[in-house]
Amino acid sequence: MRCLTLASTIVLAVSNCVCAHGISGNCFVHGSRVTVQAYYDTDEPAPRADVQILDAEKKEVARGKTDDQGAWTFPHPGKGRFLAVIDAGAGHRAEVAIELGEAEIDISTVASTGPDRTTFTGYKLARIAAGLIAIGILAVITQQFLRKRRTVTPIE
Numbered sequence: 163m164r165c166l167t168l169a170s171t172i173v174l175a176v177s178n179c180v181c182a183h184g185i186s187g188n189c190f191v192h193g194s195r196v197t198v199q200a201y202y203d204t205d206e207p208a209p210r211a212d213v214q215i216l217d218a219e220k221k222e223v224a225r226g227k228t229d230d231q232g233a234w235t236f237p238h239p240g241k242g243r244f245l246a247v248i249d250a251g252a253g254h255r256a257e258v259a260i261e262l263g264e265a266e267i268d269i270s271t272v273a274s275t276g277p278d279r280t281t282f283t284g285y286k287l288a289r290i291a292a293g294l295i296a297i298g299i300l301a302v303i304t305q306q307f308l309r310k311r312r313t314v315t316p317i318e
Contacts, residue, residue: 185211185254187232189246194265197235198258200228200248207232211250215260218243238265 183202190197198215200208213234215224223244224236244260 183254185248185250185256187213187246187248187256187258189258189260191238191262191265192235194238195235196238196260196262197233198228198246198248200232200234200250200256202250202254208248208250208254211248211254214247214249215239216245216247220245238262240265 183204183206185200185202185208187198187200187208190199198213200211200213202208207228207230209228209230209232211228211232213226213228214222215236217223217239223239226234226236228234228248239262241262241264244262246258246260248256248258
């Protein structure tokens, strides 16, 4: 019984640690507009996150806030390298590199250079699942070990 209590305490402690999520984003060019999509590693959008667009000299080019779906659109600032700084509060902050060409009508392209949403959100969830499985296996092994230890051999 003690082993199960210990195992459940470990599982609860680990699950509390993994609840904090990372944040990232992608940028898309739609003709003369650029959209930043901010999301957590749980694949949930980051609503009402502050977004700041900085140029290569770290000067602010644009500033805004994501909507309920984690998206914010701003006018194309011109060709160059930029940085989208996404801040959702409570330590959830990410910097996404953006490389923009000239604004073109009727063309939609990805402008961010980091991992895409599927890669960012899938990797951590797989690691969490693997960790929880390992903890479960460790709990079973510990329980079996403690049962064998409790078995007393009779003295003759």
